[in-house]
Amino acid sequence: MAKSEKSWERRLAGAPDDLAVSFVESLSYDRRLYKYDIVGSIAHAAMLAECGLITQAESDTIHEALLEIGKEIAAGRFVFRTEHEDIHMAIEAALVDKIGDVGRKLHTGRSRNDQVATDLRxxxxxxxxxxxxxxxxxxxxxxxxxxxxxADVMPVYTHLQRAQPVVIAAYLLSFIPQLQRDYLRLANTVALADVCPLGAGAIAGSTLPLDRRATANALAFAGRSVNSIDSVTDRDFCADFLFDCSLIAAHLSRLAEDWIIFSTSEFAFIRIADSFCTSSSMMPQKRNPDMLELIRGKTGRVYGSLVAMLTLLKAQPTGYNRDLQEDKVHVFAAADTTEACLNMAAAIVRNTTFNTARIAAGLDTGFLDATALAEYLVRKGIPFRKAHGIVGALVAECEKADMQLGDLSIETLRAHCTAVGEDVYDYLGPANVVKHYATDGAGGTMQAEKQIADWRKVLAAR
Structure with missing residues (x-):
């Protein structure tokens, strides 16, 4: 379609300024919607034929020509021209070039407003x-x-201070429910987005007898939008999607932060494969977890897209406004970043080993068994708050003597609480603690093995 052939151009005096054409175009980024624009147009043409607004032969001609255009785009043979503004007009122009006036009938009962809303969904x-x-x-x-x-034990932290011992599996399993919530949030976003806006037109619908149900069914939507005004302006699903991506990024950033710390010489809990590290341009000894740092850093990009979308939606008057053209910039950017980070995170997890000997050698630091000792006293009938104080005093005594709780004699322990028995040593030491975890989901071997089995079933069912 040449510049002078834009459907709306005769309303205006003179051709658009080249600066305006460049400023208003979205083809440079919305071309990735071409497959969806084509399938939406094929469904729309079929519906027009069913309603008697075009002939079946015309619908078939449109169908075949659109498939040809799709193949040309996929093969990289399609020439995108800035003056067509967006993917919708680029495809329509190519369609008219191929089949003439029949192509001009495709936009019957349709606006780019409901068209792009459909493509994006x-x-x-x-x-x-x-x-x-x-x-x-x-x-x-x-x-x-x-x-x-x-069976391997590690410390877990609160306030980045050693807290209690768990098996390493329990720590790793803590990321799976986070990701499960991400999975379910995305599913909910689709459930809310899965309505077809085609037939809403520019804003008020159409006087033509369009069959909206037919196009919704053809495109496998769960339903149809119920209000034409809302149909063309609704981008809630974009904000939902960006929020989903933001929480995925937050969870990946938490993993990255943990493993950046765990990979330091001070911790040395893990070793990430060389293929997922870099070195320094100056310091030859360096082995840097740059991929994890970038996962953490790219979280800001995704958050930025969410804030941009919320700002975009703020204070728009009811009805379609060209502001909404910018939605795709942020949605596509966040999707690309989230995809890249998920792929990289999975590769790093598959190529990381835990230094179990190093971790085990440092388990006696930090009184990881203190809470278990307090709960042991509860089993002996001591009120928890009192037990808490007793153990706190024992920890202070051990710190002064550079000892561990398990090093204390039975006489010293009984001097603080006469309820202590010889069996107390079965509860002291990180390895003993993880054996005694009793609650569902706790940090012990039994609980970890159950969670692994349960998650295997969940993932197998997908």
Missing amino acids: LWTRDEVQTLQTQITALQQAFLDLAEKHT
Whole structure:
């Protein structure tokens, strides 16, 4: 379609300024919607034929020509021209070039407003499936690594201070429910987005007898939007999607922060494969976890897209506004970043080993068994608050003497609490503590093995 052939151009005096054409175009980034624009147009043409607004032969001609255009785009043979502004007009122009006036009938009963809203919902459905597949792969990587460490013990932290001992598997398994919530949030986003806006037109619908149900069914939507005004302006699903991506990024950033710390010489809990590290341009000894640092850093990009979308939606008057053209910039950017980070996170998890000997050698630091000792006293009938104080005093005494709780004699322990028995030593020491965890989901071997089995079933059912 040449510049002078834009459908709206005769309303205006003179051709658009080249600066305006460049400023208003979105083709440079919305071309990735071409598949969805084509399938939406094929469904729309079929519906027009069913309603008698075009002939079946015309619908078939449109169908075949659109498939040809799709193949040309996929093969890289399609020439995108800035003056067409967006993917919708680029495809329509090519269609008219191929089949003439029949192509000009395609836009009957349709606006770019309901067209792009449909394309973006179709894209969101597919993108969610992509992200869910990647989430599953990362969950699988955590499960595989956890299965290797159901008996190995490590400290876990609150306030970045040593807190209690757990098996390494329990720590690794803690990321799986986070990712599961991400998976379910994405599913909910699709459920809310899975309504077809085609037929809403520019804002008020159409006087033509369009069959909205037919196009919704053809595109496998769960339903149809119920209000034409809301149909063309609704981008809640974009904000939902960006929030989903933001929480995925937050969870990956937490993992990255942990493993950046764990990979330092001070911790040396883990070793990440060389293929996922870099070195320094100046310091030859360096082995830097740059991939994890970038996962952490790219979280800011995703958050920025969410804030940008919320700002974009703020204070728009009711009805479609060109501001909404910018939605795709932020949605696509966040999707690309989230995909990249999920892929990288899964690769790192699959290529990381835990230095179990190093971890075990340092387990006596930090009184990891203090809480277990307090709960031992509860078993002996001591009120918890009193038991807490007794153990606190014992910890202070051990610190002064550079001892561990398990080093204290039975006489010293009984001097603080006469309820202490000889069996107290069965509860002291990190390895003993993890054996005594009794609650579901706790940090012991039994609980970790159950979680692994349960998650295997969940993932197998996908």
